[in-house]
Structures are given as C-alpha cells and as structure tokens.
Amino acid sequence: MKVVAAFLLAVLSGKACPTSADIKDILNSVGAETENSQIELLLKEVNGKDVAELIAVGREKLASVPSGGGGVAMASAPSAGGGGGGAPAAESKKEEKKEEKEESDDDMGFSLFE
Numbered sequence: 001m002k003v004v005a006a007f008l009l010a011v012l013s014g015k016a017c018p019t020s021a022d023i024k025d026i027l028n029s030v031g032a033e034t035e036n037s038q039i040e041l042l043l044k045e046v047n048g049k050d051v052a053e054l055i056a057v058g059r060e061k062l063a064s065v066p067s068g069g070g071g072v073a074m075a076s077a078p079s080a081g082g083g084g085g086g087a088p089a090a091e092s093k094k095e096e097k098k099e100e101k102e103e104s105d106d107d108m109g110f111s112l113f114e
C-alpha cells in the first residue's frame with residue numbers, strides 16, 4: 001500500500017509517469033523502507049495506463065465487495081412485511097422497552113461512569 005500511495009503522491013505532484021526513483025524519494029522522505037521488487041511490479045502494472053481510469057476500475061470492483069451490514073438487513077426484514085403489519089410492530093416496540101428496563105437492573109446499583 002505504501003508503494004501505491006507514494007506512486008499516487010508522485011502523480012499528484014505533477015509527474016504523469018513517476019519513476020522508481022521518484023517513489024523511492026517519497027518513501028525515504030518519511031523513513032519508510034522500500035523494496036525494489038514491489039516498486040518495479042507496480043510500475044510494470046500501471047505502465048501506459050491512465051491513473052484516473054485505474055481508480056475508476058478499482059471503484060467498480062470495490063462496489064461489488066460485500067461490506068457487512070447483515071444485522072441491519074435482519075432487523076429491518078420483519079418490518080418490511082405487508083400492509084397489515086402495524087400491530088406486530090407495536091408489540092415488538094413494547095418488548096424492546098421491557099428488555100431495556102431489565103438490562104438497566106443488571107448494573108447492581110452502580111454505574112462505571114458515575
């Protein structure tokens with residue numbers, strides 16, 4: 001990642017096609033160790049490609065990666081029922097309030113933050 005970040009910093013500084021020396025200079029300026037094999041691999045892969053296009057392709061690939069959120073989908077699934085789901089939703093809210101009260105009794109009469 002640090003090699004990619006240094007490459008992008010070099011591009012932002014105005015170098016359309018950064019060299020290995022440019023990347024090494026950036027990494028050395030912050031005291032990061034460099035491996036020539038990683039730098040050469042990156043330069044070989046991006047040679048002749050537009051950085052903006054590479055970023056756009058990367059964003060498309062990341063959009064297809066699941067990012068969790070399974071708990072939210074499960075919590076909203078019961079309320080996403082049909083038209084007659086008003087009464088069960090009200091019951092579940094009452095149950096949640098009861099559970100909150102029970103949880104507050106578990107503190108044994110003291111709080112860590114008081």
